[in-house]
Amino acid sequence: MGRGDGYVDGAAGELRRWVREAGGCLVVDGAMGTELEAHGADLQDELWSARCLVSAPHLIRKVHLDYLEAGANIITTASYQATLQGFQSRSLSREQSEALLRRSVEIAQEARAIFLEGRSKGPYSARENETRSTERRRPVLVAASVGSYGAYLADGSEYTGDYGRSVTKEWLKKFHRRRLQVLAEAGPDLIAFETIPNKLEAQAYCELLEENDIRIPAWFSFTSKDGATAASGDPITDCAAVADSCRRVAAVGVNCTAPRLIHGLILSITKVTSKPVVVYPNTGETYVAETKEWVDSTGGRASATDFVSCVGKWRQAGPALVGGCCRTSPATVRAIARALREADAAATDIDDYDDFPAVAVL
Numbered sequence: 001m002g003r004g005d006g007y008v009d010g011a012a013g014e015l016r017r018w019v020r021e022a023g024g025c026l027v028v029d030g031a032m033g034t035e036l037e038a039h040g041a042d043l044q045d046e047l048w049s050a051r052c053l054v055s056a057p058h059l060i061r062k063v064h065l066d067y068l069e070a071g072a073n074i075i076t077t078a079s080y081q082a083t084l085q086g087f088q089s090r091s092l093s094r095e096q097s098e099a100l101l102r103r104s105v106e107i108a109q110e111a112r113a114i115f116l117e118g119r120s121k122g123p124y125s126a127r128e129n130e131t132r133s134t135e136r137r138r139p140v141l142v143a144a145s146v147g148s149y150g151a152y153l154a155d156g157s158e159y160t161g162d163y164g165r166s167v168t169k170e171w172l173k174k175f176h177r178r179r180l181q182v183l184a185e186a187g188p189d190l191i192a193f194e195t196i197p198n199k200l201e202a203q204a205y206c207e208l209l210e211e212n213d214i215r216i217p218a219w220f221s222f223t224s225k226d227g228a229t230a231a232s233g234d235p236i237t238d239c240a241a242v243a244d245s246c247r248r249v250a251a252v253g254v255n256c257t258a259p260r261l262i263h264g265l266i267l268s269i270t271k272v273t274s275k276p277v278v279v280y281p282n283t284g285e286t287y288v289a290e291t292k293e294w295v296d297s298t299g300g301r302a303s304a305t306d307f308v309s310c311v312g313k314w315r316q317a318g319p320a321l322v323g324g325c326c327r328t329s330p331a332t333v334r335a336i337a338r339a340l341r342e343a344d345a346a347a348t349d350i351d352d353y354d355d356f357p358a359v360a361v362l
């Protein structure tokens with residue numbers, strides 16, 4: 001059944017409803033690509049994680065299931081680096097390429113079905129005697145990943161935003177259009193535009209969502225290396241303002257960014273938008289495109305504990321979706337889910353305390 005025309009004004013509203021059902025914050029999964037590698041997949045390839053759509057779909061399903069078991073509300077498809085252009089350069093036909101994109105969504109949907117069947121029935125389980133901790137996990141959603149043009153180039157330019165002068169907004173729209181249509185038609189609950197390095201690509205996405213009448217709530221997530229600008233140098237506030245102006249965008253935030261930059265970025269983003277904020281940092285290392293390796297940079301590698309010890313502080317700044325990006329794992333997601341529960345329980349205790357009369361002297 002189609003949604004009414006009023007829907008588009010409510011993309012953020014729809015997401016907020018899920019956030020409320022989850023108890024205040026949705027847990028996003030962790031890395032797909034690097035987690036596949038941790039399971040032994042060889043992704044030294046321009047298709048990166050998308051290679052497993054062809055060679056190891058069962059492994060992708062396993063990673064999704066691991067994240068669901070760890071407490072994720074949202075699993076993100078393995079389509080980050082899956083593009084029609086990339087598949088076709090490997091001699092796949094247009095039909096085969098589109099089928100692989102659809103498959104990325106189906107694999108996540110299958111994982112959700114397996115997970116929910118194990119727990120209960122239906123997309124919103126209503127098991128009796130649910131504890132508060134499982135209650136907050138109830139929405140189980142599939143986000144279709146759309147990696148930036150830089151991800152397709154496979155030269156690390158999603159971390160520089162340097163696409164060269166010949167890449168215009170229209171050019172980016174042409175690059176992404178059919179891919180977006182195919183992913184949307186596969187019926188995900190959300191569309192995750194990830195690792196956006198510049199304002200131009202955000203503008204292109206905005207126009208594509210509108211022109212193609214995509215009625216699936218989308219989030220725009222940028223990368224930052226300095227906590228003030230997106231990878232290209234465009235101020236993060238300008239980038240977030242583009243997302244804010246797009247009525248089809250349900251949430252705005254940052255991913256694949258060092259944990260130490262996250263708190264400041266949340267504060268900057270909330271200055272220019274009241275849409276829900278999404279953050280899913282990596283572990284703080286830097287990606288070197290030439291060697292396709294992650295190396296320790298100035299910030300060093302945040303261990304799961306360091307990362308997670310920040311979650312309470314981030315939560316106070318108000319993000320509605322929190323998860324992990326490259327090099328994070330199901331263990332990270334489990335710890336994030338626990339940290340969010342603890343942060344919210346502490347906040348509730350304070351609220352309860354505030355409910356008492358200010359003067360209670362006998």
Ligand SMILES: [Zn+2]
Nearest residue numbers: 256282325326
């Ligand atoms: Zn990442």
